Each structure stands twice: as C-alpha cells, then as structure tokens.
Amino acid sequence: MKAMIIVESKAKVQSIGKIVGPDYNLQYCLGHVYDLPEKELGIDIKSNFEPKYVPVRGKVKLISDLKTAGKDFKTVILATDPDREGESIAWHLSRLFKGKKIMRMRFNEITEKGILDGLADISGAFPLLHREGDVIDGSEIAKAFGQVFGNNGGHVQGCVHAKPQVR
Numbered sequence: 001m002k003a004m005i006i007v008e009s010k011a012k013v014q015s016i017g018k019i020v021g022p023d024y025n026l027q028y029c030l031g032h033v034y035d036l037p038e039k040e041l042g043i044d045i046k047s048n049f050e051p052k053y054v055p056v057r058g059k060v061k062l063i064s065d066l067k068t069a070g071k072d073f074k075t076v077i078l079a080t081d082p083d084r085e086g087e088s089i090a091w092h093l094s095r096l097f098k099g100k101k102i103m104r105m106r107f108n109e110i111t112e113k114g115i116l117d118g119l120a121d122i123s124g125a126f127p128l129l130h131r132e133g134d135v136i137d138g139s140e141i142a143k144a145f146g147q148v149f150g151n152n153g154g155h156v157q158g159c160v161h162a163k164p165q166v167r
Contacts, residue, residue, distance in 0.1 A: 003075035005105065006066065006093055008086070012110065016079070019115045027069050029080070033059045034092040053092070063096065070097050077122060079105040 004025045007013055013026040020026070034053040036042030044050045055063055070076050076097045080086035094102045107118035 003077050003103075004070050004073045005077040005079050007079045008081060008089065012079075015110045016115055019110075019112050020119070024077075025069065025073065027066055029066065029089065029093060030059070030062065032056050032085075032089055032092065033063050033066075033096075066093070067096050070100060073100065075101040075103060077103045077105045077119075079107065079118065082106045082108060 002023045004027060005016070005020070006027045006029055007016060008029060008031055010028050010030075013028050017024075017026045033056055035056050036051060037054050042052045042054075044052065076094075078090040078093050080089040080093070090104055101124075103122040103124055105118045105122045107114045
C-alpha cells in the first residue's frame, strides 16, 4: 500500500475506497478528535496564548486506533472536508503522526475525477487555525453582550468571522 488516507466519515471510506482501490488504507475520524475544553477557556492568555487541547469526548479509542493504523505507513494523507472545520480537523490529525510525512488532500466531489485530481494535487500546507481567536474574541463579545443586555449571548463567533471585513 502507498499510504493511509483519513477522511471524516465511514461513508466516504467506502466511496473513496472504490475509487482508489487497494493501494491506499482508508480510515475515518468522525469529525474533530481534539478541541479546547468545554468547561474552561482552554487558552493560557498569560503564556503566549498557548491552547490546551483535549480529546473530544468518546474519541480516545478512535485516536489510538488511528495511531496504530498509521504505524505501517511513511505517508498519511489527510482528506478532511475543504472548509474551515475540515482544515482544523486535519491540523489536529497531523499531530497524531510524529515522524510521518503528512500530506493534505482536497476534493470537492466524491467522483472518480474529483478524488484522482485531489490525489494528484496533494500538498503539505495547512492554513492557520482560527479556533483560539474565535474562543477568546467570542468570550469577550459575550461578556460585553451580557453587560449591555443583562444576559449571556454565548460565544458570539459569527461576529468574529465578520470582524476582519468591517472597515
């Protein structure tokens, strides 16, 4: 086998497996495997904004299974969705495979052409994560919302996404 490919869902393993055949070992991660803790900010603002990632509830065994499956491969191809969440998932998955060549595969359709084009154009580039900024800014906006309106607006991340475009 050439490499291990990780996608987000079991259904994609089956669909993509039919296209790439036995040359690749396909695995799934079922979305996020790590995230910031639910009950705390999870970012040490006094220590260079260092995030504290924890395994997502119920994913510890899956993380272990992925690490075990990846041991036999020099290359791990991360083929999560080509959106902000997918990039975040891929970044966290990449941290599981120390010493491996980590590649990023992007595809927009699960067709033979879409998957083969994605494999032909894999890269090692990962966009920067925005989760930490969302949490910090969202928490601050929620506090301000509470002071003005008397209740907590939650993490108001939608506003954070618009912030860079507002002049």
